[in-house]
Amino acid sequence: MAETLLKADKLKNFINGEWVEVKETTAVVNPANGKTIVEVPLSEGAAVNSAVESAKKAQKEWAQVPAPQRAEVLYRVGQIMKERKERLSQLLTMENGKVIEEARGEVQEGIDMAFYMAGEGRRLFGQTTPAELKDKFAMSQRCPVGVVGIITPWNFPIAIATWKSFPAIVAGNAVVWKPATETPIMAYELAKIFEEAGLPKGIINVVFGKGSTVGDAMVNHKDIRVISFTGSNDTGRSIASKCGEQLKKVSLEMGGKNAVIVMDDADLSLAVEGILWSAFGTSGQRCTACSRVIVHEDVKETLQERLLAEMEKLTIGDGLDESIKVGPIINESGLEKIKKYIEIGKEEGAKLLAGGYELTEDNHAGGNYFAPTLFTDATPEMRIAQEEIFGPVVSLIPVKSFEEAIEVNNGVSYGLSSSIFTSDVNKVFKAQRDLDTGIVYVNAGTTGAEIHLPFGGTKGTGNGHRDSGVQALDVFTEWKAVYVDFSGKLQRAQIDVE
Numbered sequence: 001m002a003e004t005l006l007k008a009d010k011l012k013n014f015i016n017g018e019w020v021e022v023k024e025t026t027a028v029v030n031p032a033n034g035k036t037i038v039e040v041p042l043s044e045g046a047a048v049n050s051a052v053e054s055a056k057k058a059q060k061e062w063a064q065v066p067a068p069q070r071a072e073v074l075y076r077v078g079q080i081m082k083e084r085k086e087r088l089s090q091l092l093t094m095e096n097g098k099v100i101e102e103a104r105g106e107v108q109e110g111i112d113m114a115f116y117m118a119g120e121g122r123r124l125f126g127q128t129t130p131a132e133l134k135d136k137f138a139m140s141q142r143c144p145v146g147v148v149g150i151i152t153p154w155n156f157p158i159a160i161a162t163w164k165s166f167p168a169i170v171a172g173n174a175v176v177w178k179p180a181t182e183t184p185i186m187a188y189e190l191a192k193i194f195e196e197a198g199l200p201k202g203i204i205n206v207v208f209g210k211g212s213t214v215g216d217a218m219v220n221h222k223d224i225r226v227i228s229f230t231g232s233n234d235t236g237r238s239i240a241s242k243c244g245e246q247l248k249k250v251s252l253e254m255g256g257k258n259a260v261i262v263m264d265d266a267d268l269s270l271a272v273e274g275i276l277w278s279a280f281g282t283s284g285q286r287c288t289a290c291s292r293v294i295v296h297e298d299v300k301e302t303l304q305e306r307l308l309a310e311m312e313k314l315t316i317g318d319g320l321d322e323s324i325k326v327g328p329i330i331n332e333s334g335l336e337k338i339k340k341y342i343e344i345g346k347e348e349g350a351k352l353l354a355g356g357y358e359l360t361e362d363n364h365a366g367g368n369y370f371a372p373t374l375f376t377d378a379t380p381e382m383r384i385a386q387e388e389i390f391g392p393v394v395s396l397i398p399v400k401s402f403e404e405a406i407e408v409n410n411g412v413s414y415g416l417s418s419s420i421f422t423s424d425v426n427k428v429f430k431a432q433r434d435l436d437t438g439i440v441y442v443n444a445g446t447t448g449a450e451i452h453l454p455f456g457g458t459k460g461t462g463n464g465h466r467d468s469g470v471q472a473l474d475v476f477t478e479w480k481a482v483y484v485d486f487s488g489k490l491q492r493a494q495i496d497v498e
């Protein structure tokens with residue numbers, strides 16, 4: 001099936017509008033069945049150099065193209081993505097494992113981002129402001145940065161790529177892009193779409209390969225002026241320190257330890273649905289996934305019983321099958337990490353109520369499947385309640401009050417998403433104010449951020465920048481202040497004349 005959908009057995013880099021073959025490759029494996037889908041290049045640093053060279057040249061002209069015309073390319077990209085939505089979704093499920101309805105949702109996120117960012121071609125607002133002096137005009141405007149580097153993860157291989165590349169392109173930059181080695185097909189497909197949409201050569205360059213080679217070469221390249229990264233905390237920190245030494249702008253999004261708070265006045269059926277979806281959707285492999293449930297002690301027993309009953313109904317398997325609700329884990333090492341945390345949770349004294357094991361029976365053979373897992377009676381300081389697991393594992397933490405719930409929510413090193421289920425309007429407003437995360441939901445789970453709002457978080461989740469929304473433009477533009485003096489004489493500012 002992959003062969004007929006993909007029409008390639010070996011992917012190529014896309015540099016300066018050319019498809020460039022690379023000798024060394026590695027297999028891309030479907031996590032649902034362990035079968036190889038395609039070979040992906042393992043590029044050397046030299047590929048980054050040639051990508052940057054072409055990007056530099058192309059960007060100079062691209063920056064001169066009026067932004068509304070740059071945006072037209074994005075409209076065409078959105079249109080082609082729309083036409084290919086089903087095909088892209090199936091390929092996404094094959095390389096990433098997420099169930100097909102979620103894959104369609106992710107591709108739709110990319111389409112939405114295309115049309116939304118295309119609109120920015122006619123906005124890209126700056127500001128005019130009064131000047132201090134007579135007959136003087138002052139304004140600030142957004143300017144492209146030049147060549148930008150984007151490094152994207154395997155868990156949202158197309159949506160996150162659009163969050164970064166579309167604002168970069170509409171703002172007049174050229175992009176060097178390293179997609180995750182686990183999920184290169186979405187990058188290959190998107191590059192083809194850019195090509196068909198008429199994006200000039202060199203404006204998007206895709207270099208496949210390992211982070212340690214390709215990513216490092218990008219981070220250390222003097223002509224890449226911005227790095228926008230989504231991925232693990234360790235990698236993000238190392239990128240940040242390398243960029244710091246070079247005074248290079250860096251935007252980081254590095255995960256979460258997101259909680260759903262369930263108060264004693266909550267609609268419990270709604271809360272159960274919200275927890276199920278945000279904890280076990282995408283097999284918990286979202287930065288926004290819920291991995292803690294902070295529950296008022298008066299409703300803990302009922303909530304946990306109802307959760308258990310619903311968890312039993314979850315179907316686990318190959319996401320191409322429309323009846324499946326939970327797909328596989330991306331790879332062996334993802335699986336090993338989850339298993340490690342199950343042992344940690346048990347040792348720490350949390351009570352394992354469901355799951356906690358890998359699925360290996362015949363209908364799961366060859367894939368990486370993990371049973372949806374529920375711990376209860378966890379305490380806030382346990383490692384399973386502090387560290388990102390990136391799998392279908394959720395821990396219930398009982399609390400006595402609203403104030404304690406907020407404190408527990410905020411008592412982790414991450415700050416991406418949080419949610420509260422309550423019917424008390426005062427708690428709603430207090431919670432949205434006091435929850436220390438970049439995204440807050442009321443009466444909904446922790447996942448499902450929309451592309452026209454800023455995406456990112458506080459503390460260890462990032463470094464203050466945001467993906468998507470108009471806020472993404474702050475990453476990919478420099479502000480320029482412009483003063484025009486039309487008085488006809490030299491007016492000196494900031495001089496006191498008595």
Ligand code: UN1
Pocket residue numbers: 109155156285286287288289446447448449450
């Ligand atoms: C991620 O997990 O890195 O908010 C992105 C959501 C999705 C995006 C998740 N729209 O859950």
